[in-house]
Amino acid sequence: MEGIEERGVKEVDYLAEERAGAQFHVHSMKIFLAGGQHEYEVSTRIANLVANDPVFAKEDRARISRKELYKNSLKKAGHAWKIILEKGLTEEESMRMRAFIDEPNYTDLHWGMFITALKGQATEEQQHKWLRQAYKLAIIGCYAQTELGHGSNVQGLETTATFDPSTDEFVLNSPTLTSTKWWPGGLGKASTHALVYARLITDSQDYGVHAFIAQIRSLDDHIPLPNVTVGDIGVKFGNGGYNSMDNGLLRFDHVRIPRENMLMKLARVTEQGKYERSNKPRQLGYGAMVYIRQGIVAEASVYLSRAVTIAVRYSAVRRQFGGKDDKAEVQVIDYRTQQHRLFPLLATAYAYRIVGFWMKWLYADVTERLNNNDFSNLPEVHACTAGLKSITTSVTADGIEQCRKLCGGHGYLCASGLPELYAAYVPACTYEGDNTILLLQVARFLLKTLTQVASGTKPVGTAAYLGNVQHLTSVNCEVSQGKDWLNPSVLLEAFEARSARMAVACAMHVAEAPDSELAFEELSPELVEAARAHCQLIVVSKFIEQAQKDLPGEGVKQQLEVLCNLYALSLLTTHSSDFLATGYLTGTQVSHAKDQQKALFSCVRPNAVALVDAFDHTDHYLGSALGRYDGDVYTHLYKGAWKDPLNESVVTEGYHEYLRPVLTQQLWGPTSKL
Numbered sequence: 055m056e057g058i059e060e061r062g063v064k065e066v067d068y069l070a071e072e073r074a075g076a077q078f079h080v081h082s083m084k085i086f087l088a089g090g091q092h093e094y095e096v097s098t099r100i101a102n103l104v105a106n107d108p109v110f111a112k113e114d115r116a117r118i119s120r121k122e123l124y125k126n127s128l129k130k131a132g133h134a135w136k137i138i139l140e141k142g143l144t145e146e147e148s149m150r151m152r153a154f155i156d157e158p159n160y161t162d163l164h165w166g167m168f169i170t171a172l173k174g175q176a177t178e179e180q181q182h183k184w185l186r187q188a189y190k191l192a193i194i195g196c197y198a199q200t201e202l203g204h205g206s207n208v209q210g211l212e213t214t215a216t217f218d219p220s221t222d223e224f225v226l227n228s229p230t231l232t233s234t235k236w237w238p239g240g241l242g243k244a245s246t247h248a249l250v251y252a253r254l255i256t257d258s259q260d261y262g263v264h265a266f267i268a269q270i271r272s273l274d275d276h277i278p279l280p281n282v283t284v285g286d287i288g289v290k291f292g293n294g295g296y297n298s299m300d301n302g303l304l305r306f307d308h309v310r311i312p313r314e315n316m317l318m319k320l321a322r323v324t325e326q327g328k329y330e331r332s333n334k335p336r337q338l339g340y341g342a343m344v345y346i347r348q349g350i351v352a353e354a355s356v357y358l359s360r361a362v363t364i365a366v367r368y369s370a371v372r373r374q375f376g377g378k379d380d381k382a383e384v385q386v387i388d389y390r391t392q393q394h395r396l397f398p399l400l401a402t403a404y405a406y407r408i409v410g411f412w413m414k415w416l417y418a419d420v421t422e423r424l425n426n427n428d429f430s431n432l433p434e435v436h437a438c439t440a441g442l443k444s445i446t447t448s449v450t451a452d453g454i455e456q457c458r459k460l461c462g463g464h465g466y467l468c469a470s471g472l473p474e475l476y477a478a479y480v481p482a483c484t485y486e487g488d489n490t491i492l493l494l495q496v497a498r499f500l501l502k503t504l505t506q507v508a509s510g511t512k513p514v515g516t517a518a519y520l521g522n523v524q525h526l527t528s529v530n531c532e533v534s535q536g537k538d539w540l541n542p543s544v545l546l547e548a549f550e551a552r553s554a555r556m557a558v559a560c561a562m563h564v565a566e567a568p569d570s571e572l573a574f575e576e577l578s579p580e581l582v583e584a585a586r587a588h589c590q591l592i593v594v595s596k597f598i599e600q601a602q603k604d605l606p607g608e609g610v611k612q613q614l615e616v617l618c619n620l621y622a623l624s625l626l627t628t629h630s631s632d633f634l635a636t637g638y639l640t641g642t643q644v645s646h647a648k649d650q651q652k653a654l655f656s657c658v659r660p661n662a663v664a665l666v667d668a669f670d671h672t673d674h675y676l677g678s679a680l681g682r683y684d685g686d687v688y689t690h691l692y693k694g695a696w697k698d699p700l701n702e703s704v705v706t707e708g709y710h711e712y713l714r715p716v717l718t719q720q721l722w723g724p725t726s727k728l
């Protein structure tokens with residue numbers, strides 16, 4: 055520590071010059087990105103509350119054992135709950151606190167899925183019974199759907215719930231090894247109750263998968279109830295990451311639960327064992343998944359913007375090459391290749407923030423419609439939540455990894471914050487639906503919509519452009535120079551035409567095949583690409599819509615326009631083969647797009663640091679020596695290294711047992727020669 059200790063930590067801002075060069079009002083952008091003045095104030099207050107509370111410190115997470123990590127996460131969750139109760143925090147404030155604590159734990163599933171599923175699938179009477187306890191955390195619930203043998207194929211689940219009219223009970227059973235519940239978060243060690251998805255059998259007939267509440271641990275001493283086998287499934291990917299969560303396994307050996315523990319809003323079993331369905335669509339039973347998927351979409355920008363903040367700030371601090379004639383070396387952010395890899399991710403983080411706002415609106419809208427028994431846009435909402443969950447999580451996970459590489463060697467250190475961020479985030483590509491499976495759902499929706507269009511039905515919402523399919527499949531792009539690409543309607547038409555043409559090509563192929571299911575499977579890689587194109591169009595169109603609106607704050611609208619164009623053109627050039635193969639664009643038009651994209655990099659460059667500042671992540675939340683607000687990277691990397699337990703002793707543990715014998719050649723005895 056010599057030298058550095060002497061200097062001490064000074065008030066520095068290595069990024070001051072970058073900030074001074076910003077061409078927009080950063081505070082106004084912060085408010086926009088927070089979702090409004092009120093949301094900005096709540097976020098700032100809660101972020102600081104968490105950052106200043108020592109219980110929520112997270113420096114050691116990558117170093118400590120899984121057991122310690124888990125126990126600590128219980129401590130943090132308990133402490134958070136105490137604060138929520140003592141300060142009387144609102145739901146909004148509590149949700150913000152969960153985000154800033156930045157450590158997955160059982161409460162995510164309790165509030166996110168257990169309670170959500172109860173609200174969606176339990177009768178009023180059942181809600182009265184269970185929700186009262188759940189809201190107090192007097193019971194802790196998890197969402198036990200996935201099994202060892204089946205996750206994606208929900209209808210293939212094997213756990214059974216067989217009704218016994220003689221006792222008015224269901225008998226929960228795990229008949230095979232593969233029927234073991236496997237993965238539910240919070241199940242491993244924390245939950246007292248599980249929402250169990252099981253095949254309902256009554257009167258010897260299998261009615262498919264339904265939801266049941268089962269108590270799994272004693273409320274007195276937390277010991278598993280008789281005939282319940284429950285535990286954690288083991289260490290997961292990466293240090294820290296998702297390991298603070300107790301993903302669990304669960305088996306039932308003929309466990310009896312009262313009939314009323316079946317969630318009966320969508321279907322019920324009478325005392326006599328008669329199965330009765332309500333007239334609501336059975337897909338409402340998937341409602342908790344839809345809710346979390348929209349939440350995941352809304353959260354993607356948060357994760358991506360964290361990685362991008364770290365990479366942008368570090369790239370502005372880091373200098374390599376070109377330091378001749380007393381000139382400072384070049385900031386790596388000035389290298390074109392760095393910009394080419396980094397700035398599209400910055401634009402994407404903005405794009406996802408905007409689509410996240412829209413997703414929240416869409417979810418609120420469908421909730422209101424469902425409350426009024428209007429189920430008309432359920433398929434579209436399912437396609438939107440599934441598809442956007444898929445593309446935003448895949449791009450965000452890859453983007454975090456790209457940001458790690460953009461930080462060179464230091465990005466590989468846990469002190470950069472990026473390895474842990476990646477480990478915590480990457481399972482989002484799998485949970486709440488494997489991303490490929492979800493895009494195949496979007497593809498089915500597109501094919502169905504095109505069939506409806508062919509029979510005269512006008513598509514609505516995000517599929518409305520398919521009503522214009524004749525035009526979109528015949529029109530040619532009119533771009534003749536780079537600047538033409540800055541016209542929003544030119545961009546929008548390009549994305550609509552590409553998506554419509556890809557979907558139509560698939561639809562024709564499937565329609566012409568003798569066996570449409572087989573054709574769907576044969577064509578599934580193309581269908582996935584068509585679905586991705588549709589989802590990218592949604593994001594582009596929402597960004598364009600937003601960029602055209604007036605916003606308070608000098609330069610804010612202009613920055614959003616630049617980022618919107620950059621986002622769209624980066625997608626277009628990355629996926630140029632789609633645009634070319636569908637015949638909508640020529641090679642020259644793609645070249646114009648590339649030239650324009652480069653010009654946009656120059657617009658972003660002077661604003662890059664300010665644009666990431668606008669995400670307003672605290673140093674605590676970023677947890678990164680490279681992404682610090684003050685840019686004092688080297689001091690903190692150096693200080694951090696000395697905090698590592700390996701450096702606690704000057705001579706390492708194990709020296710006498712294992713190093714010294716090697717060095718003194720005693721491993722081979724005194725006379726041996728190499």
Ligand SMILES: CCCCCCCCCC/C=C\C/C=C/C(=O)SCCNC(=O)CCNC(=O)[C@H](O)C(C)(C)COP(=O)(O)OP(=O)(O)OC[C@H]1O[C@@H](n2cnc3c(N)ncnc32)[C@H](O)[C@@H]1OP(=O)(O)O
Pocket residue numbers: 162163166197199200205206207208209239337338340341343344345346348349350353432433436484485486487488491495498
């Ligand atoms: C704001 C909240 C807080 C945010 C915090 C976020 C962070 C939270 C952290 C939580 C972390 C981890 C939690 C993880 C939890 C889980 O992973 S839970 C388990 C999730 N499992 C899945 O997602 C399984 C994926 N599989 C499926 O969804 C379905 O089984 C699948 C749709 C793939 C199966 O399709 P089919 O075989 O066709 O199935 P079927 O059931 O017959 O359906 C046919 C029909 O239904 C339509 N459909 C399907 N799903 C839905 C839906 N969700 N909503 C509406 N409609 C749906 C489908 O399109 C078909 O329609 P059609 O008209 O008949 O074609």
Ligand SMILES: Cc1cc2nc3c(=O)[nH]c(=O)nc-3n(C[C@H](O)[C@H](O)[C@H](O)COP(=O)(O)OP(=O)(O)OC[C@H]3O[C@@H](n4cnc5c(N)ncnc54)[C@H](O)[C@@H]3O)c2cc1C
Pocket residue numbers: 163197198199200203204205206207236237238239296301481484485486487488489490491578
């Ligand atoms: C961290 C984490 C937390 C989780 N939390 C929960 C939870 O709280 N509760 C819960 O119930 N579950 C939970 N899960 C489980 C999760 O929902 C499932 O793992 C997920 O839905 C994927 O299902 P699977 O594992 O069966 O994958 P699989 O379906 O077996 O996928 C394996 C591969 O096969 C491919 N594939 C499968 N079927 C098809 C097909 N028809 N066409 C083309 N390709 C196909 C997939 O694309 C994938 O590449 C969690 C999982 C993780 C990783």
